[in-house]
Amino acid sequence: MYTVIGNVRSRALRVLWMLEELGLDYEHVGAPPRSEDVIAVNPAGKVPVLVVDGTPVTDSTAILAFLGDRHGALTFPAGTLDRARQDSMTQFLLDEFDAALWMAARHSFILPEQFREGAIKRSLKWEFEQSQRTLVARMAEGPFLMGETMTVPDIILTHCGNWADAAGFPITEPRLAEYLERLRQRPALKRAMAR
Structure with missing residues (x-):
């Protein structure tokens, strides 16, 4: 189960969309940037944050690349x-x-x-x-x-x-x-x- 932190009016929408395309289960915390929920997992206060097994991953592009590689979808294989x-x-x-x-x-x-x-x-x-x-x-x-x-x-x-x-x-x-x-x-x- 993934947790996405960030409201849909931010780059968090990119992560939510990818998870929906992949058909994966996730929890969504629609917190705004620099809120307590965000700062608790990303001291910079920026969204989105994807929490994976208790580990926060930041930056929408890094998150999309991680999800694509992990699930073998919406990306071409690395090294090609x-x-x-x-x-x-x-x-x-x-x-x-x-x-x-x-x-x-x-x-x-x-x-x-x-x-x-x-x-x-x-x-x-x-x-x-x-x-x-x-x-x-x-x-x-x-x-x-x-x-x-x-x-x-x-x-x-x-x-x-x-x-x-x-x-x-x-x-x-x-x-x-x-x-x-x-x-x-x-x-x-x-x-x-x-x-």
């Missing part, structure tokens, strides 16, 4: 070229999509007000649009980023797409918009979001 391509796509999404959205969030409501630089969001939106063009050129043929198989990067990108919508970062590439609409219809994602 497909896995190298998958990991490359994961890093690209973290560097180009997640990082821009996180920086915008920091300068919108996370940092103390005196450290916020509102003008940075303009350049972040521009970078986000540029990254979409690069992503579309990298997308494989098929319903998923890597082709016919759903993998960890699909969860990360769809979460970033939802985050972008909420943050006012437009999706400008039609192929990406179609992809996101298709992935948003997955029953496992809907179950995770309903928590």
Whole structure:
């Protein structure tokens, strides 16, 4: 049994979605960042945290990789070229999509007000649009980023797409918009979001 700590309006949604895709049992503690429940297992106060046999695992991407490897699903086998391509796509999404959205969030409501630089969001939106063009050129043929198989990067990108919508970062590439609409219809994602 796994325990996921973090509310669904955070990167914890990625972990909840993956667990739903895998059909695994888990407990969900919908605690917000920096709350007592979170700090008890992660002194940094960040979510998500996955507690496995009493051991906390932090960082959504590390958790997704762990679950994929442990259960042999939503990932290619370690040491294969497909896995190298998958990991490359994961890093690209973290560097180009997640990082821009996180920086915008920091300068919108996370940092103390005196450290916020509102003008940075303009350049972040521009970078986000540029990254979409690069992503579309990298997308494989098929319903998923890597082709016919759903993998960890699909969860990360769809979460970033939802985050972008909420943050006012437009999706400008039609192929990406179609992809996101298709992935948003997955029953496992809907179950995770309903928590």
